[in-house]
Amino acid sequence: MFPKPKAELKPNTYAYESEPMVKATGFREYDARWLFGKEINLMGVQALGMGLGTMIGEMSVKQEIVVGHDFRGYSASIKYALISGLLAAGCKVHDIGLAVTPMAYFAQFDLDVPCVAMVTASHNDNGWTGVKMGANRPLTFGPDEMTRLKEIVLGAAFKLQPAGGYQFHENFPARYIADLTKRKPFSRRIRAVVACGNGTAGAFAPQVLEKLGVDVIPLDTELDHTFPKYNPNPEDLEMLHAIRDAVLEHKADVGLGFDGDGDRCGVVDDTGEEIFADKVGVMLARDMSALHKNAQFVVDVKSTGLFVTDPVLSRQGAQASYWKTGHSYMKRRTHELGALAGFEKSGHFFFNAPFGRGYDDGLVSAIAICEMLDHAPGKKMSDLKNALPKTWSSPTMSPHCADEAKYGIVDKVVKHFETAKAKGDKVAGQPIRDLVTVNGVRVTCEDGSWGLVRASSNKPELVVVVESPVSEKRMREMFEAMDSVLRTHPEVGEYNQKI
Template identity: 55%
Template sequence: MQSTAINTEQSIQYFTSESPADEAILICPEGFREYDARWWYGFAGAEQPAEINLAGITAVGAGLAHMVRQRGIEPAIVVGHDLRSYSFEIKTALIKGLISGGMQVFDIGLALSPMAYYAQFALNVPSVAMVTASHNENGWTGVKMGCERPYTFGPAEMAELKSIILEHQAEPAKGGSYNSVNNIEKLYSAALTKGRFFKRHLKVVVACGNGTAGLFAPQILRRIGCDVVEVDCAPDWNFPHYNPDPEAAPMQKAMAEAVRTYGADLAFGFDGDGDRCGVADHEGNIIYADRIGLLLARQFSEKHKASHFIVDVKSSGLFRSDPVLQAYQATVEYWKTGHSYIKRRMGECRALAAFEKSGHVFLNQPLGLGYDDGLATAIAVCEMLAAHPDQSLAALHRQLPASYATPTLNIPCCDTEKYGLVSRIQDYFANLFEAGGLFAGQKITELLTINGARVTVADGTWGLIRASSNKPDLVVVAESPVSLERRNDMLRAINDVLRQFGAGELPDFEGGF
């Protein structure tokens, strides 16, 4: 099962101690989300009550072990944790449950989510459980899980796991063991950077919001020849400056200011667990991840003709009309937002790469192993710039057709209500489309309901309303290839729909409508 290059130490004793005071299990059912688990764990002095405790986490581990055995999958799993102050104790409790259920645990320690995914391949282990709440505020915890690399759980698997745990179906099993893996970071870094030392000298800002990526990203980018300026890379689980979320305005502002201050060629911003990457050019302009994806898709399709790409429903409509992709016979498919959905769909249709507006980029063979990795994204951007030594990222970006897009906008909506609300909004648009009605002043030409409702009108302007998969929010995005005013017409029309269904109103944002 193990590669001889992997250093492990076996020890099980630490994980067989009794739970403190045999505490009662606490698990909030709503923490089992569409494709991972997220709970408010809290911290000393937190006013919000906890949604899960250590006994609950142990139950999650036992339930996951039971589910793996039920499916007839080899009972071996990679486990890692992010830098939050309580993540190690969460992981320890999770491992206790996994071992009690007969799992062979391979603990890679403090890690990024893509390091855990990589370890599945390096160790030839089918399953993964990464303890992280990604970019969520301090106090949140969670687990990203899968039992078939490179895929992670989707709604069906999460519902099955939830049922096993809440109905107390998990049974103990023999054969559990613990293995401490010592050198995954070294192997992961070598795999990412092998053969990639670029002659073009790039000065890059690396912003990490004091998240886990700050421990790894600067060193890896230096290995490919980058001159790295570190911004908020020191680990601090309190996230004192801003949450490590490259899709959010505070981190984007820090990236833009730093790239101008230090005269860098570009800036990368990584989320809390390193599976997403945001980008700013040398002028300090944030380039949304879907547009970075379109630039990368152009680069990839030149070398790999007739490639298929996946993009999420939040992403730019330019993918469908791009003349460069068309010249290379590339095809593009819009799919559900969410790393688990995208990874699964990539495998089904053998897509070369996939892109999400949130900053997840997925590279499939021969470019990668099929999972999302923020550092692999940054290296791909550097490789693209190395292939165009006389052009800046800003210049490459200006070669794309113009469009006027919003950032991702979030409207608070209760977890127990958001899906029903979106379903009613889908029905509203379906009836309007069928009747030939107008929206935002024009006839609807396309309605995608694979993940929320994405409505496109005659001039190519579109808007999306969907339920967030990991927070109690609705999500809205709009874009127009015509003008800012047409984008704002779409936003005003969407705002009217939100009011009509009692969902509140769109939030203010920079450059708003």
């Protein structure tokens, strides 16, 4: 019998090497994230594999699963511990080796396998590990599945059977690259900085774009799991500023930055100015809705209000609806509504047919961005950006807040603003026009300025975003209004970055 996981074990002890350790908070809303060695050990990962295999059996899904791993110094060992658990639970494992996350999603279709488990901590700092999972392509697990998985693993309620099998798919990336490049090269010569932050995308992104005729200027594309320059996260200003400098130095048409597991793409224009992903989404929605009548889009609550107010989208008959932040939520909602695409401010973009298969792939996003430029001869990326109505937007800002406290804090913040609206109180000097509480609270004032507070789904943090269509001053006032409420809660710590 496999023992029940412990919440904590002391390293360098017999117990640490002989018992599974799994901290409960690692089971998050739609994937799993732990500090490796501190919150989960290899036997804990093995227990996770047993639990996942057991749950797949409960779901009456064929027990076959694609498994891959990202480029961190410990990811391969974690993957093999996970595989040992999956095999013990009777799963046939299809190992695609080193991969970006969307390559694992692609493998579900290409190999006709229903389930996936991708070992990755995405953009989290070194020391973190995690697994993105699904059993119904192109969807990934949501809260219901993660809750059940947590129950099985922590309760050691495994159903083990000896029917598992293992197959390694040699050189699987070639199949993924061939799928992405089975189209004509762009008619326009595009010069692009391709930045990967020394993460996994560096092994694939440059050659995909080169095959499509892009003049690639590589930036930090060498694989180095120490991430020596900056964390591969295209929402972080440090990475965006490095891309800016390279774009200006090489007079590039665009800068494209990929996160650690390759499912997101950040953009810098030809002037070196970063374009936040939600604005890129509006630009892509304009391009796509010009080709497809009455296009429907799903956008997350962190995203710009332009999806609703942009006159070009309105004129082209496009409609957008806001939904919960998180790749699993957005993917599922985009699929349920049959929307043409879903756009998330973090850079997760979900393209349904004819553009994609419904999952988030940073390279598909990069190709769509280059295609948008191809559709606009004589125009630069900055021209397309400047054609949008002007708004002042913040980056995503994340004050520290423990996993055990963050959801309770957000509930209190939601109640604060619901009470304020009911009483007619003003926020940043203006009445509240509306509240969206599908994911935290998005407070919109009468002049269209808005602020959002929600709990991060994958780190011990809150998330704060603000925007104003009026002025930078109003944007900053909205931030002060949101932050002043957070400061009443001592559990909320310092921000990772601020405006």
